[in-house]
Amino acid sequence: MKAIKKLVLGSALATLAMASTALADTTLNALFMSQAAYSEDDIKSMTAQFEAANPGVKVSLEFVPYEALHDKIIAAAGAGDDGYDVVLFDVIWPAEFATGGFLTDVSDRIPAAYTDEVFEGAWTTVEYEGKRYGMPWILDTKYLFYNTEILAEAGISEPPKTWTELMTQARQIKEKGLVEYPLVWSWSQSEAMICDFTTLTAANDGKFFDAGEPAFTTGGAKDAVTFMKATLDEGLTNPASREYFEEDVRRVFSNGEAAFALNWTYMNALANDPKESKVAGKVKVVSAPGVEGKSTASSVNGSMGLGIPANSPHADEAWAYISFLTQKDIQDDYAKLSLPIWKASYSEPKVMEGQEDLIAAAKESIAVMYPRPLVPSYTEVSDILQKNIHQVLLDQAGVDEALEAAAERVKRIR
Amino acid sequence: MLGRRQKQEKWMLLAPAMFVLALITLVPLANTLWLSFTDTRITAIATPVHFIGLENYVYALTDPDFQAALYRTLYFTIVSVGLEGVLGIAVAVLLNQPFRGQLVLRALIILPWAVPTIVNAVAWRLIYQPDYGALNSLLYQLGLISDYRSWIGDPSTAMNMVILADVWKNFPLVAYVALAALQTVPGDLLKAAAIEGAGPWKRFRSITLPWIAGPLLVVMVLRTIEAFRVFDIIYVMTSGGPADSTKTASFFIYQEYFNYLRSGSGASYAVLVAGISAVLILAYYSVAKRQAAGGTA
CATH class of the missing domain: 3.40.190.10 (Periplasmic binding protein-like II)
Incomplete structure (x- = not known):
């Protein structure tokens, strides 16, 4: 019995390893905030899961207060290869970041099916003039x-x-x-x-x-x-x-x-x-x-997205990490402090459990999310x-x- | 007088240091000056830069918000440096008296100055906290206020509260310099004056103060320059609020650069603030020169 279990586990791990051989040995620098939404512990544990599934890729996490996030992203743009590979950005910045060339256009990396599966309000978080500069992650409102x-x-x-x-x-x-x-x-x-x-x-x-x-x-x-x-x-x-x-x-x-x-x-x-x-x-x-x-x-609309700074030399690995953090399964597992961007999540028992009133409110609020001025x-x-x-x-x-x-x-x- | 050879030697010895100094001060200075005449923006992609003459300066100087910030900065500088001076001298005079525990107290008094500005600012924010802060609690228990109130959230008190925090941190520096200077005041002179019938205040005014004026001037000027470009303590305590009542001139440099990404315009604000500081330094030089010519101290 034990041997069979080991074999199954082993082959599962092997498949995982094969799937990620495309990613070279890299350390990603990721910038997050340490207030509201996902806690530091949440992000650390999601990241540990990502590292386990992607041997060879390490993520070095940095947490700053929300007030410092914007300036950090700007200042790191001049850091060349030593800047960030993944940054958390606020719904109010894509216009500015897109015109200044700070973030990579990732429109082509996002599967077409996602457009309907993710809330529209979440998409406005990462869009500017028809292009997408990241993947929405924190779908939030007051x-x-x-x-x-x-x-x-x-x-x-x-x-x-x-x-x-x-x-x-x-x-x-x-x-x-x-x-x-x-x-x-x-x-x-x-x-x-x-x-x-x-x-x-x-x-x-x-x-x-x-x-x-x-x-x-x-x-x-x-x-x-x-x-x-x-x-x-x-x-x-x-x-x-x-x-x-x-x-x-x-x-x-x-x-x-x-x-x-x-x-x-x-x-x-x-x-x-x-x-x-x-x-x-x-x-x-x-x-x-x-x-x-x-x-x-x-x-x-108080949502936030994850993007890749234009100077990141590890765009592929960074995107793998972003895709991992924003996938439905992960978001459903950590749905206590921040709600998922996926429409289907809102009927998942594990998301609803213990916070039925929040989910009911969310369904109503997300539909009427109002953006702050979308100007550079x-x-x-x-x-x-x-x-x-x-x-x-x-x-x-x-x-x-x-x-x-x-x-x-x-x-x-x- | 140095001979020709010696003069040459002097310059050769100084050359490496001068070169490094030029590299780390003149080059950035020239660069900032150049930036301030352009419309440069911080971007991650190449964007054309245009020379726009004095436009940035005109924009800055015609901005009523910046004018208000300059006055606010001046207020901060005068009040905080003034208080630091008075308090510093008073404490130095006290610590110069022989008493038990004098050494311990002398060591303790430097502590506020040793605390990093950020830590000091956060600590004072907690003291001023409207619901559970120590200041409200103290004043309430002393019966000086009947209700807990907001200190740095109220535009009528915010600036003075920040000044208080700044004075607490910086007066020890003035006190230390003054104390060191006080120890050089000749005791015979003071004794002689006492015998001649001069009271303590008269002795302090006519002997002690002129004697310590030189070193005191140096530290006051340093503090003035520092106070005029104040940013960190305010950024942490109030971020310039409430309703801009603590927003000083340096905030405009920061805002233009990092928030609005206009490095050209930001440079013009920086040049303006540096220019005013330079005026303060010149004023110091002229006072110091006059004093040296006068011969005392």
Whole structure:
């Protein structure tokens, strides 16, 4: 019996080895981030699986905070052969990276069948002008998390369907004195705030640009900023939100100090983990609300992809690694902190198990994922919006004044 | 006076060092200067570069955000260096007095300066943390504030809070230089002045301060130049926020280069900041020269 098992295992390994003989002895340098989505441990263990299946290929992993990812990719472009072979990049960068020639066009490497099997929102993460610059990997958006205990004590039976309803419920919770500030957000002067702003703009059916001109001074985008300010003025939003990042939101919410929070997928597992959270078991997740007459749910495209920098001398090995990490089986196995890009995954029992509400919310949210402006100067546009919206939230400027100033500044971009 | 031969020899001996110095300072300097007159962008593919004259400088100097950042930088420099000076001298005078534990204290006081800037910045961020930070806790228990508040998230306090963190880290340097200088002040002179009826403040103003002015000036100028190009501590503590209230001039260099990939424009900001620093250095030279001519210290 034992001998047969060994034989089967041996031949299986041999097949695997043969399949990968095409890959030479190489060490790949891969750049990842160490916050939100897949944890470092997840990525290390996926990588170990890849190395086991591909003898001769080693992967050296580097983890940096999200804030450092962009600059690292740019700086390494000048490093020749010693740069990165695989990089994690954000949905907002392909336009810039494609025009600057930083990433390799991998359109021809992606099997045609994938186009239908992967969500459209995931593809926009890696596309620019009809070409693909990587494979989507982290399919993420912001969800509305709520504390079931606080809602029950306030006599609320259903989570809000609209943002107006969310404010009403928050008021109820505040009046009953259940928590001082029912809402918590990541509104520091950072990209995290722009993600919340985009979600609210999507809910209000707003636009950032219209025919290349800034369009955020009116309509849905303006409504979004007005809403943000109103929740602060009414004392519904924790004022410290104005210096919070996603991790602060998770901490405050996990301490039971907020009834509602907007955050990425990863908070679902962590807020329900007794080691990480005081409210484990009392956390539920739904799609971010909509606005009556305009939307039924809202969502920002916060996905990320894996690409090959143009200066990588190991493009084939790098692609093998990317294909391995993004394949359905691997994504299904690690679906707690980040959800798969594959449509079929969302009916897999092992993906759904224990997070049925998240999967239900995901199906709704992924369908309405709204992109941040897809322009090569995005980083600068975002910086300008961050500063001006922050001035509104800090009482330094009115909504109109701030958004007009932002539009003027955006027009000055060279 | 050196003879002709000796003069030649002197230059030959200096030549290798001068060559290396030119290579590592003049070449990058010239390159940056050239970049600042072009529209160069950071790309991974070859892109044409154009000479655009003063366009980058005009853009930078007409940018109200950059002007505001220059004032902010000046504020940071004046307040933080000023406080470091006052605090540094005061602590040096104290440590110059004989008392038990003087040596231990002298060793301890250097610790903040030995801490890396990044570590210092992260530590102060924790101290200022609005929900569980030590500062809120301390002030609340002392009854000085009735509610926990945000320190670096509030534009009215953020800059001063960053300055406080910077002063804590850097005043020991001023204190050490001042302390070393204080030990050269002749005791007889002070005693004589005391006998003549000069009070402690008068003795400090008329004898001690002029005596230590030279070394003190050097360290203050170094600190001024450093403070004017401040970046790291702010990047870690506030990233320039809230609402740009701590965004200093150096941020523009970083942003233009690494965020917006405009190396030409980034170079023009760098030249501007370096130019202002050069003015500060010249001011120091003229003061130092005048002092040398005066003969004291």
